[in-house]
Amino acid sequence: MYRSSFPVKNWYDIGIKMKQGGTRYFIGVDGGGTGCRAAIADPQGQVVARAEAGPANATTDADQAIANVRIAVRRAALAVGLDETALYNIGAHVGLAGVLDDAIAGRIAAGLEMGPVTVTDDRVTSIA
Numbered sequence: 001m002y003r004s005s006f007p008v009k010n011w012y013d014i015g016i017k018m019k020q021g022g023t024r025y026f027i028g029v030d031g032g033g034t035g036c037r038a039a040i041a042d043p044q045g046q047v048v049a050r051a052e053a054g055p056a057n058a059t060t061d062a063d064q065a066i067a068n069v070r071i072a073v074r075r076a077a078l079a080v081g082l083d084e085t086a087l088y089n090i091g092a093h094v095g096l097a098g099v100l101d102d103a104i105a106g107r108i109a110a111g112l113e114m115g116p117v118t119v120t121d122d123r124v125t126s127i128a
Contacts, residue, residue, distance in 0.1 A: 027076070027092040027114075029069055030125035031056025036065075036096070038072035040080050051075030058108055059098030066111035069094060073114070092117045095125030 025048070029038045036056035040049040053072035056065040077087060092114055098121070099105050105119040 025080070025082070025090070027073060027090055028125060029056075029072065029092065029094040029096075030122055031058075031065060031069060031072075031095070032097040032122055033057045033060065036068050036072050038069070038076045040076045040082075049076040049080040051079060056096050057098040058096045058104050059100060062104065062107055062111070065096055065098070066108060069096070069108075069112060073112075087114050090115045090117075093125065094119045095122040096120075097122045 024043050026041045026043070027038060028041070029036060031037075033055055036053050038051050038053075039047050041047045051072045051074075053068040053075070054064070055061070056068045058065045073087065073090075073092070074084065077084070092112075094108065094112065094117060096108065096119070099108065099119060100121070109117050109119045
């Protein structure tokens with residue numbers, strides 16, 4: 001599992017970095033060979049926005065996975081009224097099929113251009 005340079009101890013820590021209008025949000029992404037889904041939740045765990053985009057398998061096509069995760073996250077952010085600059089301060093967990101090692105996870109994390117992000121395979125996020 002790859003973690004960004006930000007220390008992450010629990011889900012609250014992941015979301016604490018993102019504030020807009022006094023509200024903290026958390027982002028989770030589940031991606032695979034047929035598509036990816038992004039959800040934004042408030043601190044109580046209530047999902048306030050969802051969005052989807054195309055395939056996001058990190059081994060099959062890492063560039064496509066990065067692009068589709070970014071699309072899904074931006075769509076969800078717009079749905080809840082967050083501007084694109086807020087994504088640079090966001091905390092997220094991104095679980096994608098094909099994340100087989102830290103090198104792949106690091107490449108995905110760097111390409112997402114988001115704040116503190118944890119990238120893992122999709123076993124963690126597929127149960128959500």
